[in-house]
Amino acid sequence: MPSKDLVAASSRPLILSVLRRGETYGYALLGEIRDVSGGEMNWSDGMLYPVLRKLEKEGMVTSRWGLSDEGRRRRYYQLTPLGQTVFEEERQQWSRVDKTLRKAWRLADQTA
Amino acid sequence: MPSKDLVAASSRPLILSVLRRGETYGYALLGEIRDVSGGEMNWSDGMLYPVLRKLEKEGMVTSRWGLSDEGRRRRYYQLTPLGQTVFEEERQQWSRVDKTLRKAWRLADQTA
């Protein structure tokens, strides 16, 4: 499991990218994230919902209640246009930081 | 400037990578980080020193007082063996998270 600041830094970009693929509900989102990370990211629901709540509050996602085939209540989340924009921005930011780190590592490897 | 959780997530790997190139003092570290990030990371000294302090407390760096040519007092920092190990671990962790994100973005791009 990555360090908690890495989990924190990647949680929003991950959630936004899963939602970019289409509307989904919270519990399924957990599974998607576990899958795409090959098990590396194994979030609890108590971790996920506050982040979703905040994304909604900030206008990046919207939600609606729905029902599953078996009649279970589910809360479905969907990206908003703002969420789409933020998705791109965060991707750019992460990529810039990643580039910086890789450059630093290259320099470190050369010297050491 | 990246979001604060991205700054937080990358600060230690960046510092450790600069120190891996050799002992240096705090103020110069700031400059190195500004350079390697092309200005993207423009940390204040008040941001840097608490992180250095913590790294030292956790045994990843050691420090000593020295003097510059002009007589200025400087605190020099050096990576410890533990710091070397943590440097590698954090590089692995970051890379795994990065890989997960890029996979998620690829999937997101295919669907959208």
Place this chain on the structure above:
DNA sequence: CTCCATACATAGTATTTCTATGTATACTAC
């Protein structure tokens, strides 16, 4: 009925971030 998995919620503790503010001083310009 009980248990389990599914599904969502959130208070609150613990932790973290980093700004604001501080001290110190070498050098430069006037």
Place this chain on the structure above:
DNA sequence: GTAGTATACATAGAAATACTATGTATGGAG
């Protein structure tokens, strides 16, 4: 001498954040 600037380090504490612990709810299986 003095003022200003850059260099150099320090840290308290306010604000923000993370996420665990605990909660409710319920469909399905045994």
